[in-house]
Amino acid sequence: MDDPVLLTGAGGRVGQAILDGIGEEYDWRLLDREPIPAAKVPDRVTDADQYVADITDERAVREAMTGVNAVVHLAGDPRKTAPWESVLRNNIDGTQVVMRAAARAGVDRFAFASSNHAVGGYETDDRTPDLYRPDDDYRLDGEELPRPGNLYGVSKATGEFLGRYYHDETGMSVVCVRIGNLTKDHPPREYERGQAMWLSHGDCAHLFDRCLRADYGFEIVYGISDNDRKYYSIDRAREVLGYDPQDNSANYTFEGEPIAEDPPTDEP
Ligand SMILES: NC(=O)C1=CN([C@@H]2O[C@H](COP(=O)(O)OP(=O)(O)OC[C@H]3O[C@@H](n4cnc5c(N)ncnc54)[C@H](O)[C@@H]3O)[C@@H](O)[C@H]2O)C=CC1
Numbered sequence: 001m002d003d004p005v006l007l008t009g010a011g012g013r014v015g016q017a018i019l020d021g022i023g024e025e026y027d028w029r030l031l032d033r034e035p036i037p038a039a040k041v042p043d044r045v046t047d048a049d050q051y052v053a054d055i056t057d058e059r060a061v062r063e064a065m066t067g068v069n070a071v072v073h074l075a076g077d078p079r080k081t082a083p084w085e086s087v088l089r090n091n092i093d094g095t096q097v098v099m100r101a102a103a104r105a106g107v108d109r110f111a112f113a114s115s116n117h118a119v120g121g122y123e124t125d126d127r128t129p130d131l132y133r134p135d136d137d138y139r140l141d142g143e144e145l146p147r148p149g150n151l152y153g154v155s156k157a158t159g160e161f162l163g164r165y166y167h168d169e170t171g172m173s174v175v176c177v178r179i180g181n182l183t184k185d186h187p188p189r190e191y192e193r194g195q196a197m198w199l200s201h202g203d204c205a206h207l208f209d210r211c212l213r214a215d216y217g218f219e220i221v222y223g224i225s226d227n228d229r230k231y232y233s234i235d236r237a238r239e240v241l242g243y244d245p246q247d248n249s250a251n252y253t254f255e256g257e258p259i260a261e262d263p264p265t266d267e268p
């Protein structure tokens with residue numbers, strides 16, 4: 001892809017997982033309100049392609065958006081305990097600024113980092129903890145209404161509605177990825193819920209790569225690895241985006257250690 005891809009929140013955990021995996025495959029334009037240390041910036045990204053700006057700064061976002069063909073929008077407050085003032089500013093207002101600028105600039109594809117917390121309210125007392133276990137067949141598939149479990153989740157559901165609106169108004173392709181629990185090198189340790197929604201770094205980079213290449217209109221998909229434990233379906237991500245995850249929390253112990261594969265044997 002030749003046209004630049006704007007990555008907001010590039011210095012954070014998800015941004016770094018994406019750049020570690022596909023940092024050499026796109027002409028990135030990186031935006032974060034904090035300067036990104038040089039070691040975290042792909043070699044081919046020049047200083048001119050790095051923007052230190054707040055996403056609520058309309059002028060700065062418009063400037064960063066010039067000539068951009070696709071956006072991966074991650075910047076925001078990721079805390080599930082974040083107060084309303086913060087999610088209102090960083091997650092709702094900021095997302096509206098970025099989406100509007102993208103729509104006005106004629107961006108083709110827009111991937112929005114939504115969250116499992118947009119649907120946390122489905123984890124009711126009568127469903128949990130069975131929901132987190134491999135033999136439970138309850139699935140959310142992205143067709144259900146949002147049911148946030150906290151104000152952070154409300155802000156992510158609102159970002160999805162903004163995506164729906166800008167898609168309908170302008171035709172910009174928008175995919176909202178309800179990211180599970182991104183953890184590097186191993187699933188979250190001793191945490192059933194986290195292991196059911198683990199997203200490995202490799203699968204994260206691959207998923208956003210597919211968001212930048214696939215053809216879609218408006219989509220809500222779940223961003224988790226191919227875990228045996230799961231209550232989010234990844235069928236839609238597979239069908240529409242061509243997502244083909246390689247990791248599974250079942251390949252690790254509950255404590256997060258890799259389970260050794262049986263060595264090959266000549267015995268019949
Ligand atoms: N890490 C995870 O497992 C999950 C993350 N997400 C979402 O993915 C996105 C990225 O999350 P993480 O990388 O984990 O968070 P992070 O806190 O590591 O990274 C967020 C980045 O955005 C920047 N940022 C925050 N507010 C900004 C603003 N107003 N203007 C410009 N830059 C701003 C921060 O400086 C930071 O570098 C967030 O929107 C979060 O809600 C969703 C579900 C799970």
Ligand SMILES: O=C1O[C@H](COP(=O)(O)O)[C@@H](O)[C@H](O)[C@H]1O
Binds near residue numbers: 079
């Ligand atoms: O949206 C997010 O979700 C993940 C997983 O949630 P948790 O309740 O299992 O911790 C969280 O780690 C991340 O910080 C947040 O942005």
